[in-house]
Amino acid sequence: MKNIRNFSIIAHIDHGKSTLADRLIQATGIVSDRDFKDQILDSMDIERERGITIKSQTVNLPYKAKDGKDYQLNLIDTPGHVDFTYEVSRALKSCEGAFLLVDASQGVEAQTLANLYLALDNNLEVIPVINKIDLPSAEIEWVKGQINDDLGLDAETAILTSAKNGIGIIDVLEGAVNLLPPPKGDPDAPLRALIFDSHYDPYRGTVVHFRVFDGSIKPGDTIKFMSNDISYKVEEVGVFQIVRVPRKQLYAGEVGYLIAGIKTVGDTRCGDTITLKNRPCEKSVSGFREPTPVVFSSIYPVASDDYQELTDAIEKLKLNDASLVYEKDSSAALGFGYRCGFLGLLHLEVVQERLEREYDLSLILTAPSVQYEIVLHNGQELIIDNPALYPDPTTIAITREPFIKATIIVPERYMGSVMKLSLDRRGINKNYQYLNSSRLEMVFELPLAEVVYDFYDKLKSVTQGYGSFDYEIIGKKETDLVKLDILINGERVDALSQLVHRDNAVARGRHACAKLKEEIPRQMFKIAIQGSIGAKVVSRETISAYRKDVTAKCYGGDISRKRKLLDKQKKGKKRMKMIGQVELPQSAFLAVLKTDD
Amino acid sequence: MNGLYIHVPFCVRKCLYCNFYSVTDLGMMAPYVEALVREMDLTAALQPTGLKSVDTLYFGGGTPSVLSFNHLGRIMDRIHHLYHVADHAEITLEVNPGTLTPGALDDFKRLGINRLSLGVQSFHDTHLQMLGRIHSSDESRALIHAARKAGFNDLGLDLIYGLPGQSLEHWQDDLENALSFGPSHLSCYMLSFEPGTPLFKRMKKGTIVPLPDDKAAILFDETMAFLEKKGFIHYEISNFASSPGTQSRHNRKYWNFEPYTGFGPSAHSYTPVEQKRSWNVPNLSDYIDRLKKGHLPVEDSETLDKRQQMIEALFLGLRKMEGILISEFNRRFECDFSKMFSASLSYLSKNGLIVHDPARVYLTRKGIVLADRITSLFVDRVD
Ligand SMILES: Nc1nc2c(ncn2[C@@H]2O[C@H](COP(=O)(O)OP(=O)(O)OP(=O)(O)O)[C@@H](O)[C@H]2O)c(=O)[nH]1
Ligand code: SF4
Ligand SMILES: [Mg+2]
Numbered sequence: 001m002k003n004i005r006n007f008s009i010i011a012h013i014d015h016g017k018s019t020l021a022d023r024l025i026q027a028t029g030i031v032s033d034r035d036f037k038d039q040i041l042d043s044m045d046i047e048r049e050r051g052i053t054i055k056s057q058t059v060n061l062p063y064k065a066k067d068g069k070d071y072q073l074n075l076i077d078t079p080g081h082v083d084f085t086y087e088v089s090r091a092l093k094s095c096e097g098a099f100l101l102v103d104a105s106q107g108v109e110a111q112t113l114a115n116l117y118l119a120l121d122n123n124l125e126v127i128p129v130i131n132k133i134d135l136p137s138a139e140i141e142w143v144k145g146q147i148n149d150d151l152g153l154d155a156e157t158a159i160l161t162s163a164k165n166g167i168g169i170i171d172v173l174e175g176a177v178n179l180l181p182p183p184k185g186d187p188d189a190p191l192r193a194l195i196f197d198s199h200y201d202p203y204r205g206t207v208v209h210f211r212v213f214d215g216s217i218k219p220g221d222t223i224k225f226m227s228n229d230i231s232y233k234v235e236e237v238g239v240f241q242i243v244r245v246p247r248k249q250l251y252a253g254e255v256g257y258l259i260a261g262i263k264t265v266g267d268t269r270c271g272d273t274i275t276l277k278n279r280p281c282e283k284s285v286s287g288f289r290e291p292t293p294v295v296f297s298s299i300y301p302v303a304s305d306d307y308q309e310l311t312d313a314i315e316k317l318k319l320n321d322a323s324l325v326y327e328k329d330s331s332a333a334l335g336f337g338y339r340c341g342f343l344g345l346l347h348l349e350v351v352q353e354r355l356e357r358e359y360d361l362s363l364i365l366t367a368p369s370v371q372y373e374i375v376l377h378n379g380q381e382l383i384i385d386n387p388a389l390y391p392d393p394t395t396i397a398i399t400r401e402p403f404i405k406a407t408i409i410v411p412e413r414y415m416g417s418v419m420k421l422s423l424d425r426r427g428i429n430k431n432y433q434y435l436n437s438s439r440l441e442m443v444f445e446l447p448l449a450e451v452v453y454d455f456y457d458k459l460k461s462v463t464q465g466y467g468s469f470d471y472e473i474i475g476k477k478e479t480d481l482v483k484l485d486i487l488i489n490g491e492r493v494d495a496l497s498q499l500v501h502r503d504n505a506v507a508r509g510r511h512a513c514a515k516l517k518e519e520i521p522r523q524m525f526k527i528a529i530q531g532s533i534g535a536k537v538v539s540r541e542t543i544s545a546y547r548k549d550v551t552a553k554c555y556g557g558d559i560s561r562k563r564k565l566l567d568k569q570k571k572g573k574k575r576m577k578m579i580g581q582v583e584l585p586q587s588a589f590l591a592v593l594k595t596d597d
Numbered sequence: 598m599n600g601l602y603i604h605v606p607f608c609v610r611k612c613l614y615c616n617f618y619s620v621t622d623l624g625m626m627a628p629y630v631e632a633l634v635r636e637m638d639l640t641a642a643l644q645p646t647g648l649k650s651v652d653t654l655y656f657g658g659g660t661p662s663v664l665s666f667n668h669l670g671r672i673m674d675r676i677h678h679l680y681h682v683a684d685h686a687e688i689t690l691e692v693n694p695g696t697l698t699p700g701a702l703d704d705f706k707r708l709g710i711n712r713l714s715l716g717v718q719s720f721h722d723t724h725l726q727m728l729g730r731i732h733s734s735d736e737s738r739a740l741i742h743a744a745r746k747a748g749f750n751d752l753g754l755d756l757i758y759g760l761p762g763q764s765l766e767h768w769q770d771d772l773e774n775a776l777s778f779g780p781s782h783l784s785c786y787m788l789s790f791e792p793g794t795p796l797f798k799r800m801k802k803g804t805i806v807p808l809p810d811d812k813a814a815i816l817f818d819e820t821m822a823f824l825e826k827k828g829f830i831h832y833e834i835s836n837f838a839s840s841p842g843t844q845s846r847h848n849r850k851y852w853n854f855e856p857y858t859g860f861g862p863s864a865h866s867y868t869p870v871e872q873k874r875s876w877n878v879p880n881l882s883d884y885i886d887r888l889k890k891g892h893l894p895v896e897d898s899e900t901l902d903k904r905q906q907m908i909e910a911l912f913l914g915l916r917k918m919e920g921i922l923i924s925e926f927n928r929r930f931e932c933d934f935s936k937m938f939s940a941s942l943s944y945l946s947k948n949g950l951i952v953h954d955p956a957r958v959y960l961t962r963k964g965i966v967l968a969d970r971i972t973s974l975f976v977d978r979v980d
Contacts, residue, residue, distance in 0.1 A: 524970055525948065547810040548817070550968040552786040552835050554916055556602060556851045556865040560874055560899065563908050566976045573977060581944065 001253040004183055005176045006074045006211070008056075008091045010119060011101035012109040012468060013080030016131040018042055018053050019163035020101065020172070021077040027169050028061040028073070030241045040242060041077045046353050053079040054350055055320070056091040056197070058209065058255055060239035065177045073176055074239075074255040080111055082456075082470060083344030086291045086323040089118050090196045090270070093288065094211035094255055097125040097180035099159075099172065100151070104130050104138035107439065108146040110409055110470035116151055125180050128153050129172065134162035142436065150435060183253030191215035191223070192281040193274040196288075200316040204235075206262035207244070210274055211255045213285055218249040222277040223260065226284045230267045231277045232260035265315040270322035291323040293341025294402070294473070295368045295452045296385035297348055298329045299355070300337035300495070302362040302575055302586050307336045313359035314338055317351065324351060331388065333495045333579055334364060339386060342368075345452050362575050364589045367498040370449045373400040373476050387497035390483045393534065400476035401501075402448040405430070408459065410467045412438050417462040425450035426501065448473065449501070484509050484538075486516070486592070487530040491580045496592060509539035512592045517541040519588035527582055598683065600653035600850045601676065603633070604861030605661040606881055609695060613729035613799075614757075616791035618863040618879045619659040625881055629861075630668045632888040634675050636860050639893055641679035648856055648868065651676075652683040653847035656710075662692040666704040673708050687846045689714055689753075694740040695732030702747035712751040713744055714784070720774040721767060724760055728788075729795070741778045751843060753782030758820065759813040760788055761805050768816050772823055781843035785820050786835050787813060814966045821962055834916050834968060852913045862894070872901040903930065907979050912972045920952075920959025934958075941974045 009017040018039040025031055025040060041057040042048055061073040076091040078084075092098065098119045102108055119126050128147045130140055144155035159175055161168035197209040217223065221234045236259040238246040250256045262268060271287030301310045318324050325341035342348040348368060355361050371385040375398040384390055406427070410418055412434075419429065422444045431443040446455070451471065459467045482505050486496035496516075500508045509531025516529050524546055531539035554562060576583040607626060608619040641649070654676065656664075664672075676682065689712040690705055705713070717737040719725050725734060744752055754775050758768045775783060790797045790807060799805045808816075821831055829837040830844070833852065838844040850857050851867075859866045863879035875898030878884050887894040901909070907930055914921035923934045935942065935953075942958065945951040950964035950971055964971055 524950070524967055546967060546970055548787075548814040548966045549970040550787070550817075550834060550966055552789055554834070554851070554913070555848060556857055556859060556867070557863060557876070559851065559867075559909060559913070560865070560876070562912060563905060566908055566912060566973060567905075569973055570976050570979075573973075 001185065001187065001251070002182050003069060003071045004074070004253045005071060005097065005180050006076075006095045006183055006253070006255055007097040007099060007176055007180055008076040008078050008088070008095050008119075008124075009099045009101060010078050010088060010092075010115040011080055011131075012103070012106070012111040012115075013052065013082075015080065015101045015103040015106065015109075015112075016163045017080065017101055018077050020099075020129070020131060020161060020169075021057075021059070021075060023163050023166050023169045024061060024073075024075060024172065025059060025242070027173060028063050030059075030061060035242075044354070045357060046350060052081055053077060054081075054084060054087075055079070056087045058091075058240045060241050060245075060255070063173055063177070066174060067177070071177055072254070073173070076255075078115075080115075081346060082111060082114070083342075083347040083350075084323075085111075085114065085118070086288075086343060088115055089122075090288055090322065092119055092122045092124060093194060094196050095122070095124055096183055097127065097176070099127050099129045099175075100153070101129045101131045102143050102147065104132045104140055104143055105135045106466075107139070107143050108150045108409075108435070109468035110407055111468065113150070113407075114470045116153075126153060127175055127179055128155065128158040129161055129168075130158050131161045131163055133160050133167065134165050146435070185212070185252035186214045187216055187252040189214035189252075190279045190281040191217055191221075191274065191276045192283075192285060193217065194285040194287070195225075195268065195270055195272045195274060197270060197320065197322070198268050199320040200265065201259075204259045204261070206265065206268045206319060208258050208260075208262070208268055208274070209240075209256075210258065212250055212252050214252050214281065215276070216249050216251040217258065217274070217276075223258070223274050224277040224280060225267065225269070226273040226275060226280075227269055228267065228272075232262055232267075234258055234260045265319060268319060270319075288322070291325065291341075291343060292473070293323075293325050293343060294370060294448055295342045295345060295348060296339060296371065297342070297368040298331065298334075298337050298339050298366040298386065298495070299326075299352070300331065300334035300364045300366075302364055302577055304335040306361060309359065309361060310337065310355070310363070313355050313361055314340075317354055317358070321351065321354075323347065329386070331366070331495050333493050334366075334577065337364075341385075345454070345456075362586060364495065364577060364586055366495045366589065367592060368452055369499055370402050370447075370452060372402075372479075372481060372499065374398070375400075384499075387483055387499050388494050390497075390499060393482070399479055399481045401479040401481065403445055403474055403477050404448050404451060404471040405474045406444045406446050406451065406469060406471045408442045408444065408467055408469050409435065410440055410442070410463050412440050414463040414467060415440055415442070418442060418459065418467060421455075421458055421462055422446060425455060426503075445474065446471075447477075447479070447501070449499075482533050484512070485532050486512055487528075487532060487537075488516075488579055488582050488584070489528055490530075493579050493584075495589065498592075505533055506538045509533070513539045513541040515591040516588055517543055519585055519591045520582070521585065522546050523582060525581070598650050598652040598855075599648045599680070600655065600847050600855065600857040601651050601680065602655045602657060602847070602857055602859040602861075602864055603661070603672065604859065604864040604877075605629075605656060605658040605664060606862050607658065607663050608660045609663065609693070609731050611729070611795075612731075613727075614788060614791065614794055614796040616794050617659065620881050623663060625885075626664070626668065628885050629881065630664075630671060632885045632894075633672060633860055635888045635891075636894060637672075637675050637679055639888075639891070640858065640860070644858070647870075648858065649679070650681045650683065652686045653850065654682065654686060654688040655847040656690040658691055660693045660696055661690050662696045662701065666701075666708075669704070669708055687712055689845070689847060691716060692740065692744075693732065694737040695730070697736070697740050697743065702743055702749070706747050706749065711749075712753065713749050714753040714755060714782075715740060715744065717741075717754045717775065718757045719760075720771050724757075724763070724767070727760055728757065745778075750781065752778070752780045753784065753845070754778070754780045755784045755786070757786050757788050758816050759808050761808055763808060763816070765815060765819060768819065769823065772820065776827055779839075781839045782845065783824065783829065783837045784835055785824075785837065787817060817966050818962065821965070831918050833918065834965065852917055854910075854913075872906060874899055874901065904979055906930075908976050911975045911979070915958075915960055915968060915972050915975070918959060920957040922957050924956070938975055938978055941978065945971060945974065 078088040147155040192214040193210045193212045239256040273284035275281045326338045329339035374382040427444040427446040480502040527543040529541045575586040606619045720734045862884040865876045878896040
């Protein structure tokens with residue numbers, strides 16, 4: 001155990017965590033050059049396409065240190081985006097230390113601070129790393145100042161790296177060995193291990209990712225999950241070295257996986273403790289705080305008969321995404337589906353994409369909503385996050401919506417545009433302070449609903465990528481809410497309804513109608529799209545009917561081609577949903593939520 | 598009975614809208630005819646007797662009227678040698694008014710051609726130029742007169758409408774001009790912009806602007822109204838006959854799942870017994886090379902499964918004005934048409950786009966301009 005080090009790499013988004021992990025992986029030679037690719041731990045397609053980490057990934061690195069001894073380093077690369085903080089917080093539970101990266105040209109940003117606090121909460125040893133020192137715009141001394149003043153860490157201990165150019169990599173490895181504590185724990189005590197993640201393998205069942213705190217585990221052991229008392233016989237244990245590498249046994253302090261023929265997806269819970277059936281431990285490891293979803297939306301299969309597939313897919317995805325919260329839901333327009341809670345809009349998009357790609361489903365998501373507190377005249381209190389359940393407005397006495405405290409760090413020159421953006425979003429500026437002569441930290445109180453809509457994208461664009469943002473929920477405040485309905489050819493489509501602030505309702509209604517007009521293909525009759533609040537129509541668009549759609553020639557040489565075309569169109573329509581007589585493409589549901597590109 | 602199609606892949610110059618396979622190197626004619634004869638020999642040798650009896654021959658293109666007397670004679674001889682051509686067979690040849698040589702029409706007549714399809718396209722020279730045709734409207738008129746004189750009674754005229762900027766008056770004028778010659782058949786094609794054609798590229802570049810859909814729809818509507826008034830039978834989306842007997846028997850085979858055998862590059866063949874469709878390489882040199890080596894020039898083939906057959910039955914059926922014969926459809930696919938498509942049927946008839954009577958389903962005039970859309974509603978129900 002003395003030779004084990006468990007640590008995470010944490011930082012603000014894009015500061016180079018995954019790239020640094022690449023260099024550490026290469027330095028320890030577990031992957032051949034031929035098999036190597038950049039950001040190798042970002043293994044999901046969606047991560048590679050977007051160039052960001054979504055899942056924390058563990059990798060076990062054998063390392064011969066300068067002291068001549070062999071070490072096992074268990075590294076966890078974590079995501080930087082605020083929507084995936086839950087991934088970070090769970091990773092930190094299995095670590096004794098963390099490298100906190102700071103981009104040498106960007107300096108300390110919102111998630112640098114947020115992730116530092118998470119690490120400190122977990123009593124981790126934190127080593128600052130200044131990365132991207134190769135950049136011409138790197139300002140190492142300035143960053144050191146921030147590390148001292150803003151982070152309260154000793155900048156003298158900071159390791160200087162260029163993950164891109166492979167500078168300082170050995171310093172990081174030696175730092176792990178010399179500056180981080182080894183895990184504590186009793187290898188002879190009864191098994192006590194924490195599940196921090198898992199995923200489903202179609203051949204082997206659930207693969208459980210865990211950290212052993214006490215005792216040991218090996219194939220043949222009968223284990224028990226403490227939360228539900230369900231037992232399984234272990235088939236395989238091992239460590240992650242990009243691929244799964246089986247081991248004979250895993251001991252206290254180690255991080256790895258187990259396979260035990262677990263086919264019932266619901267048996268495994270993130271945060272649960274694993275122990276031995278015959279020799280159980282006394283106290284479970286303290287699990288994780290429950291994730292607090294902030295955005296809610298319903299997911300439906302485009303083809304209603306895919307509901308069972310969706311159910312299966314959501315359960316399996318939940319294994320690998322502990323932050324996903326869901327319950328059954330149904331809609332007049334869309335049939336059966338799930339009401340889901342997400343940690344942010346990016347999280348919502350990622351869940352949709354993963355369900356569609358990994359489980360080959362075609363899905364419709366309804367407009368995201370936050371959770372409102374509604375007090376009726378009769379004194380009854382309701383929590384509403386689903387427009388479908390919004391009560392008759394005449395019965396409502398008070399509505400409250402969640403507010404956040406948003407911390408935005410920007411170069412001073414963007415102060416005006418950030419101020420305008422936040423005020424446009426019903427924000428109140430609470431405070432601002434200079435972090436140094438050119439960087440400003442601004443604090444706003446903002447309605448969460450405004451932030452989930454598209455605030456982050458807008459902030460990025462008005463600050464040309466320099467603005468960083470973090471938030472915490474501070475409570476609920478009274479608000480003036482209305483339900484915006486969308487009618488297609490006079491029929492209300494419940495899945496398109498949104499709860500919006502009265503001041504924004506007309507603009508949102510216009511926006512939704514305009515977007516739908518872009519997305520809905522012309523059909524054989526005129527289509528009227530209306531936005532309405534109660535009985536009052538606030539926006540309207542029409543899609544004119546097809547005037548002509550006929551192929552002039554169809555002789556011997558045209559028939560096969562024409563048939564193939566019809567067949568292809570038919571397949572394309574699988575992504576269409578019939579609402580009354582109108583075919584709505586799946587993209588229409590999403591488009592309503594997006595602002596202009 | 599079988600129908601033979603002979604694709605003659607030569608044109609004097611490519612028209613701007615055309616996506617048929619043809620080349621302009623007329624020097625390839627002799628090797629083409631050699632290869633064609635070879636293809637007929639090889640094909641016929643493999644065909645069962647059932648396919649040896651033919652009652653339609655169709656020379657299409659390209660421009661079959663560029664064939665010399667000797668070449669056409671050679672092909673006809675070979676056909677008569679290999680196939681049994683019925684006495685009453687319909688033998689059609691497409692003629693481009695820009696390729697007329699003295700005596701050619703008499704030659705055609707002598708070789709047994711009894712139906713001409715004349716590529717007139719328009720009686721307005723500006724339109725002919727816009728389409729990139731090689732002839733003037735006067736040449737078309739002269740051709741029609743000459744064909745009559747040569748004793749061709751069965752004359753079909755091809756017209757194109759829906760040109761950029763075309764007015765209703767222009768098109769009515771074309772139709773009246775055409776009718777003044779007393780044709781037995783009219784094909785009226787709405788201009789389409791086929792990918793890869795020069796016209797398509799010009800549209801993409803924005804140098805020409807297609808006629809808006811609503812205007813094109815009006816022209817189509819006018820075509821139907823006008824020709825029906827003049828006693829023509831509208832029997833397929835783009836085809837009109839002066840009497841029941843002058844409908845194109847050959848083309849109807851395509852729509853009625855009757856057998857046809859195609860010769861020449863890019864030609865398609867179909868045998869209903871095996872539900873097999875095959876097609877030749879769409880390239881003249883490949884075609885010639887393969888036959889020189891004694892290979893059939895077939896590029897690929899497919900055997901239609903029930904599903905594919907049903908899709909074809911739907912769209913071909915709806916393209917015919919007589920529509921889909923329900924009892925025949927039910928027998929062929931062992932299903933209940935009216936039940937299978939009940940939602941679309943009631944919705945489309947309610948909106949006046951189709952007529953659904955106990956015997957058949959067919960498009961109304963309002964539905965015809967939306968034929969493809971309507972078809973796709975039916976196809977959606979096939980699985
Ligand atoms: N110049 C330079 N660029 C770097 C360095 N390290 C990383 N980058 C670049 O910074 C970008 C982000 O790198 P990642 O490693 O994906 O960053 P990350 O922190 O893992 O990002 P998230 O996982 O999304 O939070 C990539 O384009 C890298 O190539 C460095 O040392 N120097
Ligand atoms: S003559 Fe006929 S086949 Fe030749 S290019 Fe013109 S339209 Fe096409
Ligand atoms: Mg990353």
